[in-house]
Amino acid sequence: MSGTEKGKAIAEQVKGKAKEALGRALGNERMTAEGRAEQVKGNARHAKEDVKDTFRN
Template identity: 80%
Template sequence: MSGTEKTTAHAEQAKGKAKETMGRTVGNERMTAEGRADQAKGNARHAKEDIKDAFRH
């Protein structure tokens, strides 16, 4: 996995987790949903890179 893609995936996951937690804290369902979506995007990016790595070796 390239370093920048890995970093981007982890950043999206962390951003999503923070946004979800903040949304739950203030009772904002939209922010909570956006946080979950950001986490899913980070997970998808990470999975894509894992698949690319599997075929590379």
């Protein structure tokens, strides 16, 4: 996995986790849902890179 793509995936996951936690603390369901969505997007990016790595080797 390329370092930049891995970094982007991890950053997206962390950002989503923080947004979800803040949304829960504030009682803001929309922010909580957006945080979960960002985490899923980061997980998908990570999975895509894993698949690319599998086919490279």
